[in-house]
Amino acid sequence: MKVAIYCRLSEEDKNKQSETDDSESIQNQKSMLIQYAIERQWSIYNIYSDDDYTGADRSRPAFNQLLADAEKRKFDIVLCKTQSRFTRELELVEKYIHHFFPLWHIRFISIVDNADTEIKGNKKARQINGLINEWYLEDMSENIKSVLTNKRKNGVHIGAFALYGYQKDPNQKGHLIIDEEAAQIVREVFTLFSQGYGKTAIARILNDRGMPNPTEYKRLKNLRYQQPKTKNSTLWKYFAISNMLTNEIYIGNMVQGKYGSISYKTKENKPIPKEQWIKVSCTHEPIIDRELWDNVQELIKEKAKPFSVGTIGIFAKKAKCMYCDYVMRSTKSHDRYYLKCETKHVANEACIGSFISVAELERAVIAELKSMITEYLDKDELEQQVSITNNLNEKREKLKAEVTTFQRKASEYAKGIQDVYLDKSKGIITESEFLQFYQNFCKEKERLEMQASKTRDKLEIIERKMQSADSRRQIIEEYLDITKLNREMTVKLIDFIRVGKRSPETKQIPIEIHWNF
The missing domain is CATH 3.90.1750.20 (Putative Large Serine Recombinase; Chain B, Domain 2)
Structure with missing residues (x-):
């Protein structure tokens, strides 16, 4: 059996000699887990170690590498000191320890709190551990927030960086x-x-x-x-x-x-x-x-x-330079408002610079919006969209039914596994018959769970498409006769806009509008 050891430093017990050293806690965890694996004659595939990361941090590098290796079936067991070292989030307990690890044929063990996915009836204990850890996270967050607020009110600087100067x-x-x-x-x-x-x-x-x-x-x-x-x-x-x-x-x-x-x-x-x-x-x-x-x-x-006053500000923090990606700044000249790339003006050769009048950008946004509305309102297109929406609705209901069916059948096979185990205990079937039934039932149960998972993913895609269609329909009804933009509209409609420099040949300014729908 190949075992992956996972260690994580908790904030409460870190005791580092220097920034580059492993903490005392990490060393203790490694020693304990290595000894545990050696006593059971397991082969250590790798030791994954995250130092100075909380149990709620999903961006832990070693943790994510372990999950990637687990998905590739590189080992058979994940071994931790406690379940909370692996994660303090109940959501991740359910997602990995109770869902993906069994699908990947990986056993999870935490020594101190006796969590072991191979022990029957151990799941409730793992879920209770997960729930307690989740409460711990929430309470700790509120306590930290309260302490920091109190320090701020006392004028204590608590930022990671001192202000320039x-x-x-x-x-x-x-x-x-x-x-x-x-x-x-x-x-x-x-x-x-x-x-x-x-x-x-x-x-x-x-x-x-x-x-x-x-x-x-x-x-x-x-x-x-x-x-x-x-x-x-x-x-x-x-x-x-x-x-x-x-x-x-x-x-x-x-x-x-x-x-x-x-x-x-x-x-x-x-x-x-x-x-x-x-x-x-x-x-x-x-x-x-x-x-x-x-x-x-x-x-x-x-x-x-x-x-x-006026139109200035409607594109605030929405318009970016196409060349350096900095937010364009508002300016005014002869009662006209403009947006320009500030990078070009703060240093020589820093950027070739983008420049456009607010009025011209407003016309471009309205023109593209009207073009999309016109295209959508085309009779054939509208009929097609209605047809597509009806189709998506049918597909969604069908996929929902499939998920329910897969889950029901997987539950039946899970019950079948329990039944054949009881039959073997009572001597109704032999050990070899039990193993054959067990392997077949487990294989079919995993197949159904995988099918249910894939179908749920398809269902999510369908629902996103339907939401997108609803969003477009709402925008068409609201902005059908638009002639002027205001700040509220740009915030709602536009994620950001990239603006370039006017072409000497075509006299056109390249504009990329990234919509929110």
């Missing part, structure tokens, strides 16, 4: 101290803006001098930083200047809680309304004095006034 105080946890080299740039940005320089102009000044942007500066100084997701990541950009000029941390106020998690099961965050942000005054030394700050805030308000 500051460093984490090595002598006081949660306190910020000024990083004088970066602070000089922050003061210069505020001073230049107060003297009438625009945000793009300030970015260009810094780039022309070869000043690294906040992310690159931290990288060069070996400070903690967030990995950039786009090209030209070393350049200062309009939005970096814009965000800096409105961040109250630079006047000594700690502002936190701008984002919150969607669920304890995911790392995804959602923005929190501004009125719910946690702000504590005078928590650290300011970089910008109050007089300069107030002056800059007044100038920002004045500059924002001309852009608060």
